Amino acid sequence: MLSYKVDDETELRLIEPRHAERLDALIERNREHIREWSPWFKDDRSVENTRSFIRRNLSKLAADEGFALAIWHRGEMAGQIEYNYFDWANRRTELGYWLGASFQGRGLATNSCRALIDYAFAELKLNRVEMRCGVENVRSRRIPERLGFKEEGVVRQAEWLHGRFVDMVIYGMLASEWPANHRS
């Protein structure tokens, strides 16, 4: 029901409890692909993890602390995108995302990010959007780079990823720099 159109074939929809099986099936079909760069991925996960994630996500939305949306493409659930948090005192947020492997290479993540960045600046009146990518996650790094984010630095051993610490690159975009805000 609640959806945000990205383009004619792609929309972002709030993830509801009734989507649990479908979301879980997408995650299970893409176990290795998603796990590689996702610290939240537990090896002994099950649909119960997905159900509690959906409940937590709806509580987070209600508390105005961030929310995740499913990316739907041509009527299929393709992946997920989220505002990891809203830091209202400093008017900033951070985006996270993943796609099923077969949905890569079509611009779905980049275009969904663009939609959430537009929304963050235009509707939520935030001042800063951040993305953090593993230094070696080249495919993910291309997303903020394609969107014109500034590479601001590397935080060392910032994430515990399946038994090892990984360095993260921080990318930032300010409201004053975002192209959509310069349209007259």
Ligand SMILES: CC(C)(COP(=O)(O)OP(=O)(O)OC[C@H]1O[C@@H](n2cnc3c(N)ncnc32)[C@H](O)[C@@H]1OP(=O)(O)O)[C@@H](O)C(=O)NCCC(=O)NCCS
């Ligand atoms: C990170 C991840 C979402 C990137 O997926 P992706 O498909 O490369 O990203 P996009 O959906 O934005 O697609 C971009 C690709 O589609 C191509 N493309 C095709 N049509 C396009 C369009 N209309 N607009 C933009 N790009 C388009 C681009 O050229 C690009 O390919 P390239 O990198 O070979 O040049 C995906 O690899 C993933 O889910 N990885 C595992 C989880 C993960 O790492 N999450 C991020 C943690 S920080």
